[in-house]
Amino acid sequence: MSGVDQWALIGMVQAMFLVLAVGGCMANRWPVLIVPLYALAALACLIGTVAALSTLLAADGGVSRLVLPVGLPDIQSHLRLDGLAALFLAIVNIGGIAAAVYGIGYDAHVSQPARILAPFPLFLAGMNLVPVADDAFTFLIGWELMSVASWLLVLTSHEQADNRRAALVYLTMAAFGALALLMAFGALAGAGGGYTFEAMRRATPSPTIATLAALALLLGAGSKAGLAPLHVWLPLAHPAAPSHVSALMSGAMTKVALYALMRGLLELAGTPQWWWGGLLAVIGGLTAALGALQSLTQNDTKTLLAYSTIENIGVIAAALGLAVAFKASGQTLQAGLALTAALFHALNHSLFKSLLFLGAGAVLHGTGTRALDRLGGLIHRLRWTAPLVLIGCLAISAVPPLNGFASEWLVFQSVLDATGLGHWEMKFAAPVVGALLALAAALAAAGFVRFYGIAFLGRPRDRAAAGAHEVAPSMLAAMAGLAGLCLAFGAWPGVPLAPLTRIATTLADPSGVLSGPLLDGRTAWLAVAPHGELTAVYSGLVAALGLAALTGIVVGVASMVSGGRVRRGPAWDCGFPNPDPATQYTASSLSQPLRRIFGSVVLAARDRVEMPPAGDLGPARFASTLRDPAWHYLFDPLIGLITRATERLNLLQFLAIRVYLSLMFAALIGLLIVVAVAR
Amino acid sequence: MTALVILIVQLIVPVALAPLLTGFVRKIKARLLGRRGPALLQPYRDLARLMRKEPVLAHNASWLFRGAPYGAFGAVWLAMTAIPIFTTSSLSLGLDLIAIAGLLGLARILIALAGMDVGTSFGGIGASREMTIGALAEPALFVAIIALALVANSTALPDMAKAMGDGVGLRVSLALALGAIVMVAIAETGRIPVDNPATHLELTMVHEAMVLEYSGRHLAMIELGAMLKLALYLSLIACIFTPWGIARDADAAALAVGLGLWLAKLAAGGLALAIFETAIAKMRVFRYPEFLGAALLFGILGVVFLYISQHLK
Numbered sequence: 001m002s003g004v005d006q007w008a009l010i011g012m013v014q015a016m017f018l019v020l021a022v023g024g025c026m027a028n029r030w031p032v033l034i035v036p037l038y039a040l041a042a043l044a045c046l047i048g049t050v051a052a053l054s055t056l057l058a059a060d061g062g063v064s065r066l067v068l069p070v071g072l073p074d075i076q077s078h079l080r081l082d083g084l085a086a087l088f089l090a091i092v093n094i095g096g097i098a099a100a101v102y103g104i105g106y107d108a109h110v111s112q113p114a115r116i117l118a119p120f121p122l123f124l125a126g127m128n129l130v131p132v133a134d135d136a137f138t139f140l141i142g143w144e145l146m147s148v149a150s151w152l153l154v155l156t157s158h159e160q161a162d163n164r165r166a167a168l169v170y171l172t173m174a175a176f177g178a179l180a181l182l183m184a185f186g187a188l189a190g191a192g193g194g195y196t197f198e199a200m201r202r203a204t205p206s207p208t209i210a211t212l213a214a215l216a217l218l219l220g221a222g223s224k225a226g227l228a229p230l231h232v233w234l235p236l237a238h239p240a241a242p243s244h245v246s247a248l249m250s251g252a253m254t255k256v257a258l259y260a261l262m263r264g265l266l267e268l269a270g271t272p273q274w275w276w277g278g279l280l281a282v283i284g285g286l287t288a289a290l291g292a293l294q295s296l297t298q299n300d301t302k303t304l305l306a307y308s309t310i311e312n313i314g315v316i317a318a319a320l321g322l323a324v325a326f327k328a329s330g331q332t333l334q335a336g337l338a339l340t341a342a343l344f345h346a347l348n349h350s351l352f353k354s355l356l357f358l359g360a361g362a363v364l365h366g367t368g369t370r371a372l373d374r375l376g377g378l379i380h381r382l383r384w385t386a387p388l389v390l391i392g393c394l395a396i397s398a399v400p401p402l403n404g405f406a407s408e409w410l411v412f413q414s415v416l417d418a419t420g421l422g423h424w425e426m427k428f429a430a431p432v433v434g435a436l437l438a439l440a441a442a443l444a445a446a447g448f449v450r451f452y453g454i455a456f457l458g459r460p461r462d463r464a465a466a467g468a469h470e471v472a473p474s475m476l477a478a479m480a481g482l483a484g485l486c487l488a489f490g491a492w493p494g495v496p497l498a499p500l501t502r503i504a505t506t507l508a509d510p511s512g513v514l515s516g517p518l519l520d521g522r523t524a525w526l527a528v529a530p531h532g533e534l535t536a537v538y539s540g541l542v543a544a545l546g547l548a549a550l551t552g553i554v555v556g557v558a559s560m561v562s563g564g565r566v567r568r569g570p571a572w573d574c575g576f577p578n579p580d581p582a583t584q585y586t587a588s589s590l591s592q593p594l595r596r597i598f599g600s601v602v603l604a605a606r607d608r609v610e611m612p613p614a615g616d617l618g619p620a621r622f623a624s625t626l627r628d629p630a631w632h633y634l635f636d637p638l639i640g641l642i643t644r645a646t647e648r649l650n651l652l653q654f655l656a657i658r659v660y661l662s663l664m665f666a667a668l669i670g671l672l673i674v675v676a677v678a679r
Numbered sequence: 680m681t682a683l684v685i686l687i688v689q690l691i692v693p694v695a696l697a698p699l700l701t702g703f704v705r706k707i708k709a710r711l712l713g714r715r716g717p718a719l720l721q722p723y724r725d726l727a728r729l730m731r732k733e734p735v736l737a738h739n740a741s742w743l744f745r746g747a748p749y750g751a752f753g754a755v756w757l758a759m760t761a762i763p764i765f766t767t768s769s770l771s772l773g774l775d776l777i778a779i780a781g782l783l784g785l786a787r788i789l790i791a792l793a794g795m796d797v798g799t800s801f802g803g804i805g806a807s808r809e810m811t812i813g814a815l816a817e818p819a820l821f822v823a824i825i826a827l828a829l830v831a832n833s834t835a836l837p838d839m840a841k842a843m844g845d846g847v848g849l850r851v852s853l854a855l856a857l858g859a860i861v862m863v864a865i866a867e868t869g870r871i872p873v874d875n876p877a878t879h880l881e882l883t884m885v886h887e888a889m890v891l892e893y894s895g896r897h898l899a900m901i902e903l904g905a906m907l908k909l910a911l912y913l914s915l916i917a918c919i920f921t922p923w924g925i926a927r928d929a930d931a932a933a934l935a936v937g938l939g940l941w942l943a944k945l946a947a948g949g950l951a952l953a954i955f956e957t958a959i960a961k962m963r964v965f966r967y968p969e970f971l972g973a974a975l976l977f978g979i980l981g982v983v984f985l986y987i988s989q990h991l992k
Contacts, residue, residue, distance in 0.1 A: 376798065379741045390743070399785035400778055412777055412821070416828050419982070431825050431982045435975065438821035439814065445784060446810035449791045453806060458798030459739060527773040536834040539773025543757070543782070546772075550760075551753030554900065558749070561730045562896040566745075571737035572892055573799040585795070585803020593811040597968050 006081060007066050009051035010089075010132065016044040017125035024117030034113050038103045041121055045096035048128055052089035055081055056499040065134065072137055078196050080134035083503035087343060088131040088259040091350045094485075095252040096124050098478040099244040102358050105472025106244055106365065115156045116242055123149035123248065130256050135196040136185035140178065143260075147174040147224075150253060153245045154237045166236035173223055173233040180220030181260070187213040188268055200268045210270040217264040218280065224257035226310045227317055228287040229630035234310060235294070239302030239370070243361025244478075246302060250309040251354035255346050258316055262342070265324055266507045277325025278426050281318045281418075285436035288314030290629075292443035293598050296450065296591045297605065297626055299372045301360040304451060305353065308396065311440050312349040316342050318433055319411045322418050325426055327508055334417045335508035336501070336518045337530050341410035343500045348403040348489060352395040355482040359389035362475055363455060366468040372587040374462035375455040381468040384476050386456050391483040393452045395490070397445040401544035403489035406528065408441060409538050416534055443594065450590045459581040491544040493528050494519075588624055599626060681929040685766055688938075693759050693914070696942075697906040698722035700913070700949055707953035722906065726899050734895025737797040747793035748893065748900035751786040755904050758782040759911045763918055765937030766926040767837035775834040776824055779915070780817070783867065786904065787813055794889030805888030808964060812873065812885070815971035816863045822978030823859040826852060827919060829985045836918060844922035852988065855981035857920050862974035864912035869905070870952065872962040873970065876905070883961065913948035917941065 020041055027033050055062065068077040081089075103120070110116065126149055129142030151174065154167045187209050188200045205213065223230035238249045265272060265280075291310030298304040319342035326335035362385045363378060364370055379386040395402040415437065418430035460466035470476075489496050501518045508514075520529035527539035571577045592607070599605030605626040612618040655663075702719040709716025736744065761774035761782075774782070791809050794802035828834050830853065831842035847853070866873045874885040884891075890901050918925060924940035926933035962970060 377739065379743060379796075380739070394785070394788065397784070397788055398781065399788060400774075400781045405778075405781050409777055409781075413834070416825060416834065419825060419829055419986075427986055428983075431822050431979055434825055435818040435822050435979070438818040442784075442814040442817035445788055446814050449788055449795075449806060449810050453792055453795035453803075457741070457743065457792060457796045458803075534828060534832055534834070535838060536775050536777075537773045538775060538778055542773045543778065546757045546760070546774075547750075547753050547782075550756045551749050554749045554752050554756070558730070558896045558900060562733075566734050566736050566895075568738055568740075569735045571739075571797045571799055572735075573797075574801060574891060577799065581798065583800050584798045585800060585807065590803060590807045593807060593964065594814060596965070597811070597815070 017121040020121035028114040042100035048093035055086035078134035085131040102478035105474040119152035170237035177223040184216035221260040238306040247354040247357035274328040280321030284318030285433040288440035338414035339504040345407035355392040393448040406493035729899035744796040754786040819974035826856040826981040840922040852984035859978040917944040
């Protein structure tokens with residue numbers, strides 16, 4: 001397919017989104033529009049996916065450009081579609097298809113559907129614009145469209161005070177992030193005003209400017225992606241939106257932020273320095289461990305998933321940091337491998353996190369609650385949702401043969417490669433980052449055993465869970481599609497990795513030093529085998545088929561020997577079964593050991609039990625408190641400082657006119673002095 | 680042809696001999712305590728009896744409860760097959776040490792979920808503690824893998840066995856990595872001082888608490904899986920740290936020697952385990968972080984010493 005066709009498709013997709021947004025405004029008056037609007041949104045995303053895949057699968061990784069005569073005077077709008085942009089377009093649009101198909105069933109019961117349906121296509125339009133933007137203005141317009149539309153979606157259930165607070169925190173952080181990105185682009189464009197990315201690629205900024213721009217990028221894109229300590233808005237905002245929007249925010253929007261980080265650090269910000277990568281890797285490792293630990297302590301299904309997003313963003317950021325460090329040290333092959341790992345985990349996370357958010361939405365839909373401690377036994381009620389969510393839980397727990405393991409395996413290989421870096425700081429950081437990532441993976445596994453075990457297994461803890469009903473077929477179809485991709489990418493990681501290695505090679509090795517491919521191509525359909533000093537092979541196919549075959553043999557032998565009969569009886573429970581479902585382990589009790597071991601230090605977690613005095617028959621009370629260190633050490637003091645400062649500055653509002661005039665005069669004189677000195 | 684025979688031996692022999700290893704450890708422990716102990720073949724009899732019996736399922740047990748024992752056993756079995764127990768030739772399954780750890784993680788998750796399926800408090804306590812141990816053990820294991828990969832330049836076990844067999848000499852760093860892996864192995868296989876496989880006191884159970892609701896052939900699969908996991912960790916340590924006699928090519932005599940030496944290594948490992956378990960008392964649950972934190976420290980020290988020795992070279 002030639003470049004013109006892709007631009008035609010992308011243009012058509014954007015036009016469809018705009019029309020759909022207008023149509024969405026009318027959904028309140030004509031609810032019959034809900035189904036066609038979502039179906040058309042899914043179709044638009046499908047077209048976007050086709051455009052992205054045709055670029056991704058083109059053997060030459062063809063780059064095509066387009067200049068539109070709109071935008072600021074003399075600048076125009078520059079668009080560019082290359083491998084990296086196409087990958088993120090694919091991530092956004094695959095998530096978009098799933099969310100839109102899911103929305104058909106989900107939105108049928110919403111009171112004001114226009115609140116979702118009007119901003120939903122705009123959100124998708126913004127996320128479709130950012131990856132193809134090739135100048136700072138177009139990029140920021142797409143970025144802000146994405147932020148504002150998702151802010152509106154967070155406010156869908158605005159009658160709840162928590163959601164309003166979440167939206168406010170989100171808007172503040174989004175504004176901060178956009179400001180930081182503006183600074184980064186401003187620094188890179190310099191006095192010459194080269195606001196196109198093409199000019200930034202050609203320019204060679206001084207190391208100071210490049211470092212400033214890289215730090216600003218890290219603040220701007222990192223806050224959007226959810227890197228600690230700028231993650232605080234994410235666990236508030238993502239769960240507040242409707243579930244299919246949460247899936248898009250966690251699955252797609254955080255990836256768009258990572259796209260900005262990759263594009264910026266590896267292409268635009270001049271020659272990378274090794275310590276940017278080291279800093280990013282350590283921040284990534286810490287983010288991963290902190291996110292996994294906090295996910296383990298949450299009792300709300302969607303908040304728990306949002307914290308787990310922070311964990312996975314940390315994993316991707318750690319791999320990206322290693323890629324930057326490798327590239328700065330001239331180890332192109334290892335840089336390419338680390339970047340491949342980051343891209344693959346980004347793709348995989350978008351799949352299983354969308355699946356899990358849609359699953360949490362199905363639980364919310366079927367039971368009416370997000371509180372983990374009111375659920376239980378849903379495996380008997382949500383017969384189709386339960387196995388699909390199980391696939392998502394296993395994928396995010398990084399166990400073979402699913403896709404989460406394949407990408408984490410590549411990340412771990414990059415950590416092992418990092419022991420070969422020249423700088424001693426990086427050599428020592430490598431095992432620490434590796435241990436943090438391993439800890440995060442194990443905590444995530446514990447967290448998802450907790451999520452699945454409390455919500456889907458055991459006995460219903462509440463009437464809502466006991467009377468849960470299975471969700472609409474369109475919602476199941478969306479989940480089944482994502483689960484199928486998780487299984488397929490786990491068994492054949494070589495298939496998605498082929499285009500990803502091409503993208504990574506282009507980014508890590510723009511001058512073309514590298515002679516061969518990153519992965520061993522001969523056995524690509526069977527196994528992943530990175531080239532490099534370290535030899536290692538992982539075969540998703542052997543893991544999948546081996547598990548299936550060996551488990552099949554065991555089942556066959558066991559039922560042959562014992563005849564396959566079973567008898568049903570009451571639970572044994574050591575001879576003292578208690579019919580009260582409150583005697584089961586709860587979400588809080590399941591995570592108690594880990595909360596006490598890690599949480600008491602990191603999160604200042606405290607458990608308090610208040611027993612009634614002896615002889616009193618009243619209930620004992622249990623309370624568990626914890627705090628996010630980012631709020632406690634960074635944001636609360638900052639908010640206090642700003643409040644005090646604004647109270648002081650408030651005086652300025654009540655001055656006489658002559659004081660204002662003299663202040664303005666003083667400012668003018670001050671500026672003139674500055675100009676004179678600078679000359 | 681030889682490759683197929685080797686694969687079949689790799690598949691069948693460990694499963695067939697795992698109960699014998701457990702019987703051996705139990706026998707030695709009993710003798711050390713001055714008892715005669717059950718016969719060496721008692722685990723086989725127990726398994727045969729469980730297989731014959733009709734399983735009793737709780738009324739609300741789901742498909743996950745029935746499927747998990749088989750899935751977990753399949754995962755441990757596949758992981759065992761990926762370990763070069765007597766030969767490094769023709770065993771390119773594409774599963775390295777990280778994948779083996781991942782497969783054991785899959786088995787752990789499945790059993791922990793099954794423990795929560797019926798909704799009893801003991802199932803929950805077991806699942807909670809099992810996942811805690813996993814979260815503490817995995818960083819230590821991974822740092823130990825870094826130390827080994829630094830020596831072998833690979834995470835694949837055949838390469839590690841070859842590199843260690845080619846004489847890397849006695850090194851402090853490898854001793855530290857060995858210490859880390861042994862401690863992780865003790866925790867992961869549920870042995871004293873972390874868990875007691877013979878306990879019948881519910882509050883101290885970890886693994887046993889999760890599988891309380893199982894009976895019949897399901898319980899047989901879980902018991903056999905636990906026995907196989909013990910054989911797996913002993914074989915893993917043996918193939919990395921004592922790679923002597925592991926055949927490099929498909930020569931019949933070398934293969935026989937390799938197989939015989941593997942049995943001897945398993946016996947030695949079982950003996951050491953029995954003595955260690957007899958000499959030490961079980962820990963409280965909240966002492967686990969100290970135990971596995973020490974393992975993590977050993978691993979990190981091992982990596983640091985390796986850096987220093989590479990730098991001095």
